[in-house]
Each structure stands twice: as C-alpha cells, then as structure tokens.
Amino acid sequence: MSVRNHLYLSYKKTEEMEKVVQPISELATQHGFTLVSNPVEANIIASIGGDNAFLQATRKTGFRDDCLYVGISVDSSGFYTDFTIQEIEQVIQAIKNEEVEVRRYPILKVTVDHEKPFYCLNECSIRSNVIKTFVIDVFIDELHFETFRGDGMIVSTPTGSTAYNMSVNGAVVDPTLPSLQVSEIASLNNNDYRTLGTSFLLGANRKLTLKVVQDGNDHPIIGVDNEALSIRHAKEIKMELAERHIKVLKLKHNSFWERVQRKFL
Structure with missing residues (x-):
C-alpha cells in the first residue's frame, strides 16, 4: 500500500464539533499525518459524525476514487462508520499498521434531462411534492417495462438497501452484488396502471430511465442520498451504476451482514 498521510477531516463546523475534532487533529499530527484544509490535497478523507455525515463527506468531496474514506462516529458505529471517537487512537494505529481493509462501494449515477450527472452512495428517490399521485413510465434499457402511478420510487445501491429502501419493504442486498434496486412508494x-408491485433488482450493466408523465403534477422532488435537488421541471431521469467506486476503510472483522444483524436483529 502506498503511503497515505495527507488527512482531511470532514465534519459539521459547530462549536461543539470543533471541541470533538481538536484532540483528533492533535493525535493525527503526533502520529505523522499531515492535516490539509482542502480535500483535493488529501489521500485520506475522514468523516466525523454518523452515516449522514459520511454521505455528506463523500458528496462534498466529489466521490473521489483516488483516495480512502473512513467514517468515525461520535457515538455508536453505523453502516459506513466502523470506528468511534473513543477508538480514535486505535483507528490511527490500524491505518498505519494496515490492519484494516479497503472495501469498494458502488455509486449511483443520476442524469436529469441530459444535464451534468449527480452521484449518490445510498439512493435516488423521486416523490410527489403535493398531495397527489403522479405517473412515471419506467424503461429498462430500451424496454418500456411498466407505467407507475403512486407517490414515488426509490432506486438504491446495495449499501443503500438498508436505508430508505427498507422503509418500503425493499430487499437487503449484499454489497458484493453490484446492482440497482427499484422500489415503489405507494403504487x-x-x-x-399496472406495475410489478414489488422491488426488483437490475444488474450492473443495466440502465434505468424514469420518464415523468406531464399530467398537472410535473414538479416531483428528486433526492440524492440526504439532499433534495433544486430541479423544478424534471422530465427524464436516467440511472445506472457509475464506472467508479469509492474506497472505504473498514475493520476486517466487521462485515456488512454482521452490521445488519447488529442493527436489525
């Protein structure tokens, strides 16, 4: 493994979090890491907070595939945050001694009306912004698969299958299976109008296209992970797995299924 010691700390800039981060900064410097203020200069990006903070860190730093991401939680560990603040010295030692492993997580590429694409790690959702259903024509590659009417749809990655997707009874998907999961919201x-009536998986090379039927409710809300896009007149949303992954530092003995078991069983 090449030397990685340029560290960027991503966290919410509040007085409380500054107090939390200060000892982390000092400890990292003592162990030979160079703290950088610009994430472009980093080869390790550490998110401090929960899973939502990790999602924000990856998005704000452009889902880089040439660096390592590590999630550090303030309290209990999550799906993206294997480490906690209380274990920070062990985290630094683990990184220096290569006692962690790098896991590659797929990213969802979202293109709205042929504009510049957005990327997300968990899911893209499209929902009605009023108390009224709306209609979507669903295409798999070039096949018009179904016409949906309801409150919306969620398209998730495997790691995102345990997030919003679970709330609509979507399946939990092993992250070693690169795929898209399409789930309905109140169809x-x-x-x-006739849909499959259940979540379904698309392989890594499939392309999903959602075309919003203009019937008077043509202003759906489009969300990527935990952020809503400021797009008012979306007509066509194309989704596929991106050609790149993000690389995340994880504990060797804390698998995805161990975290699922710990969180839900």
Whole structure:
C-alpha cells in the first residue's frame, strides 16, 4: 500500500464539533499525518459524525476514487462508520499498521434531462411534492417495462438497501452484488396502471430511465442520498451504476451482514 498521510477531516463546523475534532487533529499530527484544509490535497478523507455525515463527506468531496474514506462516529458505529471517537487512537494505529481493509462501494449515477450527472452512495428517490399521485413510465434499457402511478420510487445501491429502501419493504442486498434496486412508494394498481408491485433488482450493466408523465403534477422532488435537488421541471431521469467506486476503510472483522444483524436483529 502506498503511503497515505495527507488527512482531511470532514465534519459539521459547530462549536461543539470543533471541541470533538481538536484532540483528533492533535493525535493525527503526533502520529505523522499531515492535516490539509482542502480535500483535493488529501489521500485520506475522514468523516466525523454518523452515516449522514459520511454521505455528506463523500458528496462534498466529489466521490473521489483516488483516495480512502473512513467514517468515525461520535457515538455508536453505523453502516459506513466502523470506528468511534473513543477508538480514535486505535483507528490511527490500524491505518498505519494496515490492519484494516479497503472495501469498494458502488455509486449511483443520476442524469436529469441530459444535464451534468449527480452521484449518490445510498439512493435516488423521486416523490410527489403535493398531495397527489403522479405517473412515471419506467424503461429498462430500451424496454418500456411498466407505467407507475403512486407517490414515488426509490432506486438504491446495495449499501443503500438498508436505508430508505427498507422503509418500503425493499430487499437487503449484499454489497458484493453490484446492482440497482427499484422500489415503489405507494403504487396504485388498476385497469389503467399496472406495475410489478414489488422491488426488483437490475444488474450492473443495466440502465434505468424514469420518464415523468406531464399530467398537472410535473414538479416531483428528486433526492440524492440526504439532499433534495433544486430541479423544478424534471422530465427524464436516467440511472445506472457509475464506472467508479469509492474506497472505504473498514475493520476486517466487521462485515456488512454482521452490521445488519447488529442493527436489525
């Protein structure tokens, strides 16, 4: 493993968090890490907070595939945060001694109306912004697969399958299986509109296209991870797995399924 010692700390800039981060900065410097203020100069990006903070850190730093991400939680560990503040010295030693492993997580690429694409780690959701259902034509590659009417749809990555996707009874997917999961939010099924009625998985090379049918409710809310996009007139949303991954430092003996068991069983 090449030497990685340029460290960027990503966290919410509040007085409380500054107090939390200060001893981390000092400890990292003592162990030979160079703290940088610009994430572009870093080859390790450490998120301090929970899973939401980790999602923000990856998005704000551009989902870089040429550096390592590490999640450090303030309290208990999460799906992206194997480490806690209380274990920070062990974290630094583990990184220096290569006692961690690098896991590659797929990223979802989202293109709205042929504009510059957005990326997300968990999911992209499209939902009605009023108390009214809306209609989406669903295409898999070039096949018009179904016409959906309801409150919205969620398209998630395997690591995102335990997030918003679970709240609509989507399946939990092993992150070693690169795929897209498509889940419905309160679909209507009648003689005019018919959907599969369940979540389904698409392979890594598939392309999903959602075309919003203009019927008076053509201003859906589009969310990527934990942020809503400021797009008012979305007509076509294309989604596929990106060609790159993010690399995340994880404990060797803390697998995805161990975390699922710990969180939900």
